[in-house]
Amino acid sequence: xxxxxxxxxxxxxxxxxxxxxAPLMTVDPVLFTYHEGLLKVLLVxxxxxxxxxxxxxxxxxxxxxxDQTLEQTALRKLKEKTGxxxxxxxxxxxxxxxxxxxxxxSITICYTALIAHQICEAQISTVIDAxxxxxxxxxxxxxxxxxxxxxxxxxERLKQKALYSIVPAYALPETFTLPELQHLxxxxxxxxxxxxxxxxxxxxxxxxxDTGERRSMGSGRPAVLYRMKKxxxxxxxxxxxxx
Amino acid sequence: xxxxxxxxxxxxxxxxxxxxxAPLMTVDPVLFTYHEGLLKVLLVxxxxxxxxxxxxxxxxxxxxxxDQTLEQTALRKLKEKTGxxxxxxxxxxxxxxxxxxxxxxSITICYTALIAHQICEAQISTVIDAxxxxxxxxxxxxxxxxxxxxxxxxxERLKQKALYSIVPAYALPETFTLPELQHLxxxxxxxxxxxxxxxxxxxxxxxxxDTGERRSMGSGRPAVLYRMKKxxxxxxxxxxxxx
DNA sequence: CATTAAATATGTCTTTAGGACACTATTGTG
DNA sequence: CACAATAGTGTCCTAAAGACATATTTAATG
Numbered sequence: 001x002x003x004x005x006x007x008x009x010x011x012x013x014x015x016x017x018x019x020x021x022a023p024l025m026t027v028d029p030v031l032f033t034y035h036e037g038l039l040k041v042l043l044v045x046x047x048x049x050x051x052x053x054x055x056x057x058x059x060x061x062x063x064x065x066x067d068q069t070l071e072q073t074a075l076r077k078l079k080e081k082t083g084x085x086x087x088x089x090x091x092x093x094x095x096x097x098x099x100x101x102x103x104x105x106s107i108t109i110c111y112t113a114l115i116a117h118q119i120c121e122a123q124i125s126t127v128i129d130a131x132x133x134x135x136x137x138x139x140x141x142x143x144x145x146x147x148x149x150x151x152x153x154x155x156e157r158l159k160q161k162a163l164y165s166i167v168p169a170y171a172l173p174e175t176f177t178l179p180e181l182q183h184l185x186x187x188x189x190x191x192x193x194x195x196x197x198x199x200x201x202x203x204x205x206x207x208x209x210d211t212g213e214r215r216s217m218g219s220g221r222p223a224v225l226y227r228m229k230k231x232x233x234x235x236x237x238x239x240x241x242x243x
Numbered sequence: 244x245x246x247x248x249x250x251x252x253x254x255x256x257x258x259x260x261x262x263x264x265a266p267l268m269t270v271d272p273v274l275f276t277y278h279e280g281l282l283k284v285l286l287v288x289x290x291x292x293x294x295x296x297x298x299x300x301x302x303x304x305x306x307x308x309x310d311q312t313l314e315q316t317a318l319r320k321l322k323e324k325t326g327x328x329x330x331x332x333x334x335x336x337x338x339x340x341x342x343x344x345x346x347x348x349s350i351t352i353c354y355t356a357l358i359a360h361q362i363c364e365a366q367i368s369t370v371i372d373a374x375x376x377x378x379x380x381x382x383x384x385x386x387x388x389x390x391x392x393x394x395x396x397x398x399e400r401l402k403q404k405a406l407y408s409i410v411p412a413y414a415l416p417e418t419f420t421l422p423e424l425q426h427l428x429x430x431x432x433x434x435x436x437x438x439x440x441x442x443x444x445x446x447x448x449x450x451x452x453d454t455g456e457r458r459s460m461g462s463g464r465p466a467v468l469y470r471m472k473k474x475x476x477x478x479x480x481x482x483x484x485x486x
Numbered sequence: 487c488a489t490t491a492a493a494t495a496t497g498t499c500t501t502t503a504g505g506a507c508a509c510t511a512t513t514g515t516g
Numbered sequence: 517c518a519c520a521a522t523a524g525t526g527t528c529c530t531a532a533a534g535a536c537a538t539a540t541t542t543a544a545t546g
Contacts, residue, residue: 062339067341068340068342096313096352097311104307107268179523179524195524197503201503201504216514217522218521220520223522223523240406241407421494439533440535460494462544463493482531
């Protein structure tokens with residue numbers, strides 16, 4: 001196909017013949033948050049064929065008239081459900097094959113997104129078709145399409161990031177304490193971290209700003225509240241080799 | 244769209260109306276090799292509208308009748324040009340926006356691929372529309388679409404991999420020497436590496452098999468030929484933190 | 487055949503940074 | 517005021533990379 005078209009008119013004539021079997025094209029963001037010591041992911045209940053009634057990712061089709069980029073599609077779909085745009089959005093990977101959707105060949109571009117629970121709590125609690133689901137419960141649910149697999153991949157990638165960056169901090173409120181961040185990392189890694197090592201690495205990388213304020217969690221010494229240096233665009237706190 | 248379709252028939256009726264403006268969908272592999280101390284990338288001369296006559300990536304449209312997955316599309320396109328399937332193929336990222344192709348909204352799923360130069364030298368030299376281009380020359384060329392940017396991204400990702408893995412070794416023949424591998428890594432990183440550190444890390448990770456053979460490059464002590472442990476599926480040679 | 491040049495390979499000391507864990511600091515509570 | 521609970525630090529140990537000198541093995545040369 002398209003072997004002999006040499007100008008736009010010829011191309012369009014040829015291409016339109018192909019469109020009858022153009023693949024399904026969607027964008028699927030995996031939005032994580034961290035609240036009350038638990039990792040959660042945003043799911044929505046499907047109202048259409050196929051897999052109607054099942055829970056799945058808050059994705060959808062690209063709106064070619066209004067979305068200029070794939071990221072805009074991801075943000076638009078998230079805003080529909082949460083009311084806001086997440087501060088962190090990064091492309092995860094793209095799945096495309098003939099089997100994942102019973103309708104036809106199907107492609108979805110997946111994103112990992114992070115947001116503070118408090119920012120969208122109000123909006124989400126008003127709609128009945130969107131919910132935060134504990135990540136540990138997701139493995140026991142039957143989700144639409146291959147969304148379980150996509151969520152696992154996103155979680156695995158976020159786990160890797162927890163080893164060398166403070167990207168997970170975007171799942172926390174704007175200000176947060178180091179113990180909070182450490183617990184989030186421990187939840188992602190599935191094991192405890194040496195407090196001293198964790199703090200040392202973050203200190204040396206100069207990724208956080210001391211707000212001067214403190215927060216007390218009941219009894220015990222209050223923890224210092226930090227804020228991310230967002231201007232730097234730098235998240236990693238382990239050295240590069242061979243520098 | 245698709246808000247009220249509840250079964251396959253309704254869906255198809257609705258979906259077919261959308262197809263007139265379905266986005267363009269392509270797969271674009273960036274195939275690297277390393278030969279005579281130089282990094283090279285495979286480019287093909289476009290024979291069709293748009294950007295006819297410009298060089299670009301050896302990509303193309305998904306063949307829904309024959310490709311079962313996106314990887315199969317990538318491999319098929321590479322095989323058309325090189326005659327073989329590369330031993331390393333990994334998804335890079337997906338670009339999708341309204342501007343990258345003058346025809347319409349366009350999406351391309353990009354892959355990084357690596358292959359030994361000798362394996363496809365014969366086939367490539369027979370066709371006039373495919374060529375190995377030195378990576379350093381690519382920045383001075385005007386390529387089709389946003390292919391320059393895609394190649395830069397692929398190179399940057401491969402550079403990162405050179406810091407902690409021996410994935411670049413797939414750009415070498417099946418057996419290779421450690422000095423060869425080091426020079427390849429140095430070409431990717433753009434600076435010299437401490438020989439001892441490099442060898443120590445690779446030794447400890449046990450990623451290579453000593454073939455027992457040696458290869459002499461003119462004068463000087465011959466270097467031991469190694470082969471990758473392919474069964475292990477393990478490429479990284481730096482420790483994980485918090486293990 | 488001895489010497490040298492060139493390349494591969496290793497020995498070893500230094501430096502850096504994370505692991506372990508004891509210790510100090512600051513709060514609320516009975 | 518003692519004590520529990522949580523936050524944060526001091527310090528020694530260990531692992532691994534950096535730096536660089538040294539040894540090894542080959543081809544080339546006179």
